Each structure stands twice: as C-alpha cells, then as structure tokens.
Amino acid sequence: MLGLYPTWFEPGISSGWVVAFIATIHVLFSHASVGSAMLFAWLARRSVTHNRPEYITFIRRYGLFLLIFSYVLGSVTGPGIWFSATIANPRGLSALIHTFVWVWATEWVFFLIEVIGVYLLVYLAGRVNTRTYLRLTAIFALASVATLLIIVGVLSFMLWPGSPQWAATGSVMHAFFGPNTLAQVFTRIFFMLMITGVVGGIIAGAIKDPTEKSVIGKALAAVGSVGAVGGALCFMWYVRTLPETAMLIIGTRLPVHFVDMMLAATLAALVYFALTAFVPSVLKRSVAAVMTLVLLVFGIAPEEMAREMIRKPWIAGQYVYGNQLIGRDIPALGVKSDLSLVAQKGVLATHPFIPDALRRPNEQNMAEAGRVLALTLCSNCHALGKRGMRPITRFIPATATVADVQSYLAAGLYRGHTAYMPAIPLPETDRRALATYLVQAARSDNPGRLALRGTQSSASKE
C-alpha cells in the first residue's frame, strides 16, 4: 500500500491557500519581532552614546505593543501554520520533522528567550542600570536573529537540500546549509528592518511631544531605509543563488506583476521613510497602519507565494511531491520512491483511503473514481472548480475527449514533462478514471459543485 493520508480538500480556496494565508500573516508578525529586536539593541546603545532617554521610553512602549502584535498573534498564527500544514501535507511536514527535529527544538529555546526578553525589556526599562539593560537588548536581539537563522535553514531545505550528499548521509548539516541559505538570511534581515521601520510608526505616531516624535521618527526612517535598500540588493543576490529549475519557473510561470508589486512596496516604503523623517506630521498611527498593510499585501504576500511556487513540484527536500507522493529514493532515511508502485498497481488499488467500491471502477462509478484520484493527486496544487488556485479545468479544453486526456496522462504527466509538475505514472485503469472525471469537469458549468457533491455522496456511502 501507499503511505498516503486522507486528503484535506477545501472547496473554492484549496488547502494550500489556507496555509499560505496564515503563513503570510505570520511572516509580518515574526519579521516585525526580529526587526524590532535589532532596532532595540541599536536604540538602547544610542540612548547612551547620544544621551537620549526617549529611546528607552520608546522601547518600552513599542515592546508592549509587540507583546500583542508579534508575540500573541505570532504565537497563534505560528501553530496555525503547523496545524494547517500538517493536514494539508502530512508527509511534507514529516519530512521536515524527521530531518530537523533537534534544530526546531533549538529554535523553541531561542523563542523562549525572546518571549522572556520582551517582557524584561518592557518591565525593566528605566528600572535597572544602563549596562544591564544594554545587555538585555543584546541578548534579545541575538536570540531573535538565532530563530531567523534556524527557520531560514529549514525554509531553504524545503526548496533544495543544502548539499547533494544529503540524500546519502541524511546529516542535518548537509540539509541545512544550502547555496541560498545565506542570501535568504540577509534578505530577510534587511526586510525585517524595513518592516520594523513601518510598524514602529504605529507607536511613534502617538507620541505627543514634537521633538521626541521627530527624534524617534528619524531613527525609524533611518533603520527602515537601510532595510529597504539592503533588502532589495540582497534579494537580487538571493535570486542569483536559485537553482536552474526555479529560474525556469520564475521566467515562465510566475505572474509578471509579482516583481512589480514587490518593487512598488519597497519604493512606497522608501517614500514613506523620507516623508516621516522630514515632515513629522506625516508620522501618524493611521498612516503607519496603512503602510503596514501595503507591505503585507504587496511585499510579503507575493514574496512568500513566489517562494512556494519555485519549489514546485516538490514540497520538501526535493523528494516529497506537492501531492505527497515520494518521487525519489532517499537512502539515508530509508525512504523509497512511490512511483514504481504507482506505475505497477495504480493509486486506486493501493491508497488506503479509497472506498472499496472504487478500487476496480466500472462504467457507472468511473467518473467518481477519477474524482477521488483528482482529489488525491491534483487538488493539492489545482482547484477542482473554475476559480481558486490554478483551476485544473482551465487546462482541459471543453472539446477534449476522454481519449485525448488519457493520452496526456500517459505521456506528459506520466513522466513529469515540466519543471513544475510531478511525474504521476498512472496505469491504464487509473488513467481512464481520471480522464473520465476531468472531461466531465471541463464540460460542467460548475465543476466545483461536481467535486463537492461527489465528496458528500461518497462520505455518506462510507
């Protein structure tokens, strides 16, 4: 049998988009938090060297805001990623856990230091001697950056294992440090500073004293501008470290406006920083909040979606496909490719969660069996309705016959003919079932309902 789990099917939006939505918001919280930790260390030092106690007052206020913004909301969305990703792709997550369990445990230790650190910075501001306070900000910043380093190692493994040796050694070190790890670390560090420069404005905007407001506004603008310029430069470096297939996908499959959106968001941030530095009346809570939303929607969202896109067809480590089939042997982990079993016996016969009646489909339930195959093998990357994530019916002309689609499944899809689609070597029976369903869906006015109705009827049959 195949080691597949039941499929989480989210009609209309797709499970992948649920994960993406939670993750994108989480990136805002987590990046604001790490960026602020670096900002605090710098401000605390400057408060001594430039004799400006208002920096410490600002750290206390902003720290209190961060407690809710980054630490409460971040701690809700963080496990939200775990929960949603675990059901969207249990085998993908299992691949990460089996490789990085101790690395993640380490990250949680640093996270704990961060949480304690932010409380200490808020409650000890002005109550302990300067040296101790400076040390605390330094520890807070180092712990925060450590969480970033660790998570980026895991994220880059999802795109590409650190070194080709990893499949043979299974060593965490071979998995962790890839050609794009460092570039991604620096890109994120700089963009974190940019995000902090903007989010900090939500607090700085409320400062009553005009001189104090202007001093803080200038500091935020300086840090934010360094972040925006540095981030843009490092992003170019990062793109150059990407593997060839990722570049192919960027060139052929990524919406062109993604890059324009990210560029526009960065430019908008630079204009915002220039204005708030020189015209303090622009520094308002509302303006900073709107600017934060702009960064979320036009900067973070396309960047995270692009990162997800370029690792297709894999979800993790270049061996687990997006649809959870294992596409390659990993001797070090004792993991074997599923593809030969799929090619020999098919998915209908070997997937534990296929209803018995559909294992050997007849003319009556052929489309139903095909629908289950589409749910299992395609719905992770394709919406089955007309809208949502790259709807599958968009690629099947309404005039196509079952034989046409069957020959596509026997040729292109069988071998995985593109950089972005998995190889799905289905045998004859499975191909016929899937083609029957796909043709029906392509001709239906409302293929999403077709899938939904089927889901309910098969659930009640079981």
Ligand code: HEC
């Ligand atoms: C790992 C993700 C993934 C899975 C799983 C997947 N696809 Fe795709 N597929 C893609 C991507 C990405 C594209 C490119 C879409 C675009 O143009 O944006 C694509 C494109 C297609 C196309 C257009 C022709 C082509 O080859 O580019 C067809 C047809 C298609 N998929 C059918 C399927 C079927 C049928 C299944 C399930 C048996 C499936 N796909 C499973 C990612 C996937």
